[in-house]
Amino acid sequence: MLSADKLVILDRDGVINHDSDNYIKSLNEWVPYPSSIKAxxxxxxxxxxxxxxxxxxxxxxxxxxxxxxxxxxxxxxxxVEAEGGHIAHIAYCPHGPDDKCQCRKPLPGMLQEIQHQVNLESLIGSWMVGDSLRDLQAGKAVGCKTALVRTGKGSKTEQKGAGLEKTMVFDDLAQFVDWLIE
Incomplete structure (x- = not known):
């Protein structure tokens, strides 16, 4: 059985792939950071x-x-699979900010979906890695440890400083993984 401390939940845009203020609208616009795929x-x-x-x-x-x-x-x-990795589950919220759903971060609905999909009793001790405050807030709401990456919107989030208590900061996902594994 999976233990919570062996689950790492990642935000996508800005953590795994380049982000855009104009949204990532096509497969051609979805450009991963090579170091993130390897990480x-x-x-x-x-x-x-x-x-x-x-x-x-x-x-x-x-x-x-x-x-x-x-x-x-x-x-x-x-x-990811070509590099020998695996993604256990991808949860996404298709809603807009005014739709009053329970899944849109900073609400924890997607993290709870992941919890059920990977069959965990609790997410306490899991990791939530993101580039925005709402990623970290969603993680903290369910007891995740949090890490901010400076890629995507992460540097701006770090400069604002608010809400980063007990959050570790890394240059990118690869640096987080180096730290976590070693």
Whole structure:
């Protein structure tokens, strides 16, 4: 059985792949950080389960559809598996900020979905890695340890400073994985 301290939940845009203020709307615009793909594979090989929790309000806004999102996620899975890694589950919120859903970060709905998918009693002790305050807030709401990466919007989040108590800060996902494994 998986123990909570062996689960790492990642935000997608800005952590795994380049982010855009104009949204990632197509497979061509989804450009992973090569070091992140390798880092996810290293986590898997070191005995960690990796999941993804990603707000995708571009669907609600009509910028792209779920088929396009699934193509991006299939590409992510293919790249990670080619490096010898595995993604246990990808949870996404297709809602907009005004839809009053329970899944959109900073609410913890997607993390709870992951918890059920990987069959954990609790997420206390798991990791939530993100580049925005709402990623960290979602993780803290369910007892995750939190890590901020400076990629994506992470440097701006770090400069604001608020809400970063008990959060570790790393240059990127690869540096976090180096620290966690060693």
């Amino acid at each position: 996810i594979a290293r986590l898997t090989r070191a005995g960690y389960f990796v999941a993804v929790a990603t707000n995708q309000s571009g669907i609600a806004r009509g910028y792209y559809d779920e088929k396009t999102l699934h193509a991006m996620h299939e590409q992510l899975i293919t790249l």
